[in-house]
Amino acid sequence: MTGHVAVIGGGLAGLTAACDLADEGLRVTVLEARRRLGGATFTFHLDGLEIDNGQHVVLRCYTQYLNLLRRLGSAHALEVQRQFDVPVLRPGVGRTRLRRARVPAPLHLLTALARYRALSVPQRLRAVRAAAALRGLDPAEPALDEISFGRWLDDHGQGGAPRAALWDLISVAALNCPSEHASLGLAAMVFRTALLDHAAAADIGVPTVPLDQVHVLPAERYVTARGGAVHTNCPVRAVRVDRRGFHLFLDQRRLLVDAVVVATTPIAAAAVCPSEANLIPADLHRLGSSPIVNVHVVFSEPVTDLRFAAAVSSPVQWLFDRSGPAGLEHGQYLAVSLSAAQRWISAPVSRLREVFLPALGTLLPAAARTSVTRFFVTRHRRATFQQRPGTARLRPEPATSVPGLVLAGAWTATGWPDTMEGAVRSGHEAAGLVRRHLGGDR
Ligand SMILES: Cc1cc2nc3c(=O)[nH]c(=O)nc-3n(C[C@H](O)[C@H](O)[C@H](O)COP(=O)(O)OP(=O)(O)OC[C@H]3O[C@@H](n4cnc5c(N)ncnc54)[C@H](O)[C@@H]3O)c2cc1C
Secondary structure (H helix, E strand, C coil), X not given: CCXXXXXXXXXXXXXXXXXXXXXXXXXXXXXXXXXXXXXXXXXXXXXXXXXXXXXXXXXXXXXXXHHXXXXXXXXXXXXXXXXXXXXXXXXXXXXEEEECCCCCCCHHHHHHHHXXXXXXXXXXXXXXXHHHHHHCCCCCCHHXXXXXXXXXXXXXXXXXHHHHHHHHHHHHHHHCCCHHHCEHHHHHHHHXXXXXXXXXXXXXXXXXXXXXXXXXXXXXXXXXXXXXXXXXXXXXXXXXEECCEEEEECCCCEEEECEEEECCCHHHHHHHCCHHHCCCHHHHHHCCCEEEEEEEEEECCCXXXXXXXXXXXXXXXXXXXXXXXXXXXXXXXXXXXXXXXXXXXXXXHHHHHHHXXXXXXXXXXXXXXCCEEEEEEEEEEXXXXXXXXXXXXXXXCCECCCCCEEEXXXXXXXXXXXXXXXXXXXXXXXXXXXXXXXXXXX
C-alpha cells in the first residue's frame, strides 16, 4: 500500500496506530508536541534513578496491550502474576489478601471473598450476592451510563465498609474516579471483564523496567525500522483539508499527507481538527479530567518484601516496590499511587510528606523506623478523562465526517475505561480506518 500518513500525538494510541500503519508499508510520520514520546506514560531521570511519571499496572485481560508488547519484543518487560493475588494492608491490623483460587469463574471470586478478612462474614456473603448481580449487567446498556456506581452499590447493600474495603479498592484505581461519581456502565465493564467473567483476567502485571523501555522506545524503534519518521517538540497547530489531501500546520512548516490519525488529548483534538470533521468541541471539553498523584519514597533499607499492595482505612491506596525498575542499588524505593487525587493534586510536598510517611509507617512497621533518603511527588492534573455518568455519549467514534481523518485515544468510544488497553485498541481501530480509506482493505 502507498501513501503518507501523519500520526499526531506520540502517546500509546498514536504509537500503536503508527506501528500498524508502518507494517502496511505506508510512509508514517509521528508528530509529538512534547520533547518526549509516551504521552501519559513516560520515564525521566532523577539523581541516577529512572522514574516513571506514575505507576502503571496491567491486567491479563489487556489482551491488545499484551499483544502489542509481544510484537514489539518487550513482553518480558512485564511480570504478570500467575494468579490474582493482592495483599491488602490495614493500619495496626496487618495483612489480609484478595487471592483467587485456581477454579473457573465465578467460583474463583467466591474463594477469594471467603478468605478476605477486611470484611465480616455477613459482609462477605452480601458482597458475593452483589457480585452476582453486577455480573448480570450489560456494560453496553446505555441506561447504565446514566447512574453512578456508588448509587448502585448503596442499592445493593454495599455502601460503607464493603465499598471502602472491596469495591473502591478496584474501581477507584481502574476508573480514576470515586465510586459515587463513576459511571455504572464503566464500572460494570471493569468488574465483568477483569474479575467476574474469566478467572485469570485480573491477574496483575507490573513493569520490571522503566515504562519507556516497556512500550515507548520499542514502538519508536519499530516505526523507524520500517521507514517511519518520529518528531518530538513538534506540535501540530491545525489540520486543513482540500482536494490535494491534508495540510498540517507546524510551527516552522507545513506537511501535506494522504491521511491523518489525530491521537492527541480530547481538547487538543478539538483545537486541531478542521470544522468539516464535525467534532463537538463542547462534548470533548465536557469529558473533563481527573488527577493522579504518585508519592515516591526512597528508604535507606528495605521496609517490605511486598512487590505491591493495596491499603484500606489509610490515605495510601496502592503501593509498589519500584526499586528494580528504577535501578536503585541500596535501600528500597516505594511509589504510593493515588487515583482520583483531587485532594492531593495541589498539596505542597511538605504536606504530602506529613501525611504519607506516617501512613506508610502504620502499614509497614519497618517504614516507621527507617530513614527516608528521598521524597518526591509526580502529579498529573489531567491523567484521564472523568469517567462519570453521561460520558459514553461524549466519547466520539474514531471515524470523523472527513474520510482519512480519524481519531485515536483512550478517550474515544472504545468501550474501555481510559487505560493503556483502551489506548491500544483505539490505535488499532484508527489504523484500520486509514487502511480502508487508502484502499488497502484485505
Ligand atoms: C499517572 C498515571 C497513571 C496511570 N495508570 C494507569 C494504569 O495503571 N493502567 C492503565 O491501563 N492506565 C493507566 N493510566 C492511563 C493511561 O496512561 C492512558 O489511558 C493512556 O496512556 C492514554 O494514551 P493516549 O495515547 O490515548 O493519550 P496520551 O498518552 O495523552 O497521548 C496524547 C499525546 O498527544 C500529544 N499531543 C497533544 N496535542 C498535540 C498536538 N497539537 N500536536 C502533537 N502532539 C500533541 C500529547 O503530548 C501526548 O503525548 C495512567 C495515567 C497516568 C497519567
